[in-house]
Amino acid sequence: MNELMRCKYGTGGVDKKNSEGYPDPTAYEALTNIKKEEKAFKPIVYICSPYAGDIERNTERAKMYSRFAVFERNAIAFAPHLLLPLYLSDVDPEERELALFMDLVFLGKCNELWVFGENITNGMQREINKAKKRHMTIRYFTEDMEEVESCN
Numbered sequence: 001m002n003e004l005m006r007c008k009y010g011t012g013g014v015d016k017k018n019s020e021g022y023p024d025p026t027a028y029e030a031l032t033n034i035k036k037e038e039k040a041f042k043p044i045v046y047i048c049s050p051y052a053g054d055i056e057r058n059t060e061r062a063k064m065y066s067r068f069a070v071f072e073r074n075a076i077a078f079a080p081h082l083l084l085p086l087y088l089s090d091v092d093p094e095e096r097e098l099a100l101f102m103d104l105v106f107l108g109k110c111n112e113l114w115v116f117g118e119n120i121t122n123g124m125q126r127e128i129n130k131a132k133k134r135h136m137t138i139r140y141f142t143e144d145m146e147e148v149e150s151c152n
Contacts, residue, residue, distance in 0.1 A: 043111035045069050047079035048127050050119055052090060061143065065116045068145045080106050104130050112137040116145070 014031040018024040047065050050058045062079045069077035080103050088095045100123055107113065113131040115124065115138065131138050140148050 040074075042074055042076050044109065045073075045075045045077055045112045045114045046107050046110040046127070046131075047077055047081075047116065048113055048124050049079075049081070049116040050121050050124065051081040051085070052121060052123070055085075055090075061116070065114070065141075065145065069114065072145070075112075078106060078110060100126060103127060107131060107136075108134065110136075112139060114138075115140045117141075117143045 014028055014035060016023060016025070016028045018027065047062060047069065049062050049065055051062070052058075059082065062082050066077035066079050066082070069075040080099075084099045084102060088099045090096050090099070103123070104127065107127055107130055113127060113136055115128060120128070128138065138150065140150050142148060
């Protein structure tokens with residue numbers, strides 16, 4: 001790559017010169033750092049929150065927790081209780097058990113378990129227990145997404 005191309009495209013598509021064609025190392029460095037941050041590691045976090053009971057409210061809260069993880073904590077959120085009810089019935093005992101099994105498989109693909117709310121359901125407790133057995137990072141949050149210390 002010749003010097004003209006190196007100036008034009010830099011190392012990550014960031015122009016080393018300003019719009020008038022003059023070298024602008026400060027802007028170049030700032031934009032290059034932003035590009036690097038975009039490629040930074042993002043943990044895959046398993047969103048653990050209630051589903052059964054008030055399904056409509058709990059679904060909306062799980063969406064909110066997922067958005068919080070993505071936009072406020074720079075993580076990749078995965079909430080299986082938003083996905084699996086699309087094709088598995090929570091009221092059919094066999095399908096619910098299959099969904100809980102699948103939850104634990106998905107949990108194994110995640111870096112951390114994030115638990116939301118004080119109400120820990122049986123399904124959530126199974127996920128927490130499995131994460132503990134796997135020595136995963138478990139983080140606890142209130143319903144208002146304030147992180148709290150674990151009492152376990």
